[in-house]
Amino acid sequence: MAETAGPVVIIGAGHAGDAAAALLRQYGFAGPITLLGDETFAPYHRPPLSKAWLKGEADAAALALRGPDFYARQDIALRLNMRVTELDRGGKRVRLADGTSLPYAVLILATGAHARALDIPGAGLAHVHSLRTRTDADALRAALAASRHLAIVGGGYIGLEIAASARALGVAVTVIEREARLLARVASLPLATAFQRLHEAQGVKFHLNAGIAAIETAAVILADGTAHPADNIVIGVGAVPATQLAADSGLDCANGVVVDMAARTSDPDIFAIGDCAARPVPRYDRRLRLESVPNTLEQAKQAAAAITGRAPPAPETPWFWSDQYSTRLQIAGLLLDVTGTVVRGNPGDAKFALFHRAADGTLQAVEAVNAAEEFMAGRLMIARRAKPSPTALADLATPMRAILA
Numbered sequence: 001m002a003e004t005a006g007p008v009v010i011i012g013a014g015h016a017g018d019a020a021a022a023l024l025r026q027y028g029f030a031g032p033i034t035l036l037g038d039e040t041f042a043p044y045h046r047p048p049l050s051k052a053w054l055k056g057e058a059d060a061a062a063l064a065l066r067g068p069d070f071y072a073r074q075d076i077a078l079r080l081n082m083r084v085t086e087l088d089r090g091g092k093r094v095r096l097a098d099g100t101s102l103p104y105a106v107l108i109l110a111t112g113a114h115a116r117a118l119d120i121p122g123a124g125l126a127h128v129h130s131l132r133t134r135t136d137a138d139a140l141r142a143a144l145a146a147s148r149h150l151a152i153v154g155g156g157y158i159g160l161e162i163a164a165s166a167r168a169l170g171v172a173v174t175v176i177e178r179e180a181r182l183l184a185r186v187a188s189l190p191l192a193t194a195f196q197r198l199h200e201a202q203g204v205k206f207h208l209n210a211g212i213a214a215i216e217t218a219a220v221i222l223a224d225g226t227a228h229p230a231d232n233i234v235i236g237v238g239a240v241p242a243t244q245l246a247a248d249s250g251l252d253c254a255n256g257v258v259v260d261m262a263a264r265t266s267d268p269d270i271f272a273i274g275d276c277a278a279r280p281v282p283r284y285d286r287r288l289r290l291e292s293v294p295n296t297l298e299q300a301k302q303a304a305a306a307i308t309g310r311a312p313p314a315p316e317t318p319w320f321w322s323d324q325y326s327t328r329l330q331i332a333g334l335l336l337d338v339t340g341t342v343v344r345g346n347p348g349d350a351k352f353a354l355f356h357r358a359a360d361g362t363l364q365a366v367e368a369v370n371a372a373e374e375f376m377a378g379r380l381m382i383a384r385r386a387k388p389s390p391t392a393l394a395d396l397a398t399p400m401r402a403i404l405a
Contacts, residue, residue, distance in 0.1 A: 009103075037082065194369065259280075
């Protein structure tokens, strides 16, 4: 794609949209940039919402992605509380809820994802929460200040992070998960077991293999008819990509807006990045939707490079993290095509790592708990398609730098 000179409109003022706008200027784009956000807040960090922000350990300045004058200095028109109602691809205009429209030469969709809802009685009650935005986090933080018992529906990362924050605030916590174990879709069994023990040591109670039948004013009713007391409930059962605008305009969508390695959609003048995009992941020969800040930044680089005519960035190894209590989990790669796992350290201890290998010995993923060296080395080896010795990986006396070399 040749360098674009006309106006760029970005829908979504989260981490993805903010990064794309900033990178366009960094890469020398001199044309107009409009960043549209449907929230009232300027772009902010979302990972702290379930952790430091929920516990009252961060203020608004720490949450902000940029200083207050950044957008004016970079000549980026940041327009907040703006809801987009339609994409006019033929006329290359974006229509807004206030009846106005904006022209674009290039459009970037950074619309993110919505919390998945439960279709059960009581799901709309006032004491039922989700956590995707700062407004959600503010409401939950206020509720926890007066809460005695929080029930969390969903044993994924967001549910466990909220559980850790609630326990730090002195709130009793029950986690209800429909699968037989925690983190069933995103982590290995040894890791999930270790994190369940971590939370149980902090007083969190778990109900696994448990479906939800209904929510009442002061209780959650399970599918087996048992009632569990809760004065507040969080629904944390995953996210749905925000693809309505894209689908309504005829763009290809399949669990996200379908894009190529330049983050370009089926319309060459429209890009999609971040949580809303279904992107190729060459290392694993799949098209996936990756919900992470590193993925967001990688795709923002891809789009900004294509728009400004720069060489495309090299593909990156997917990586993720989660902080719970004083434990830091870092994951490099994806748990795909894994046939064996090497344990480094003891999963019953505070520090250990799990190295997941394909049938031919290629390292596919590493899950590192309080083990930054193992995470960094694993990430590099995954990118290199390395086949490290399982004996060396399991031997704590063998330094990771030696295995990496």
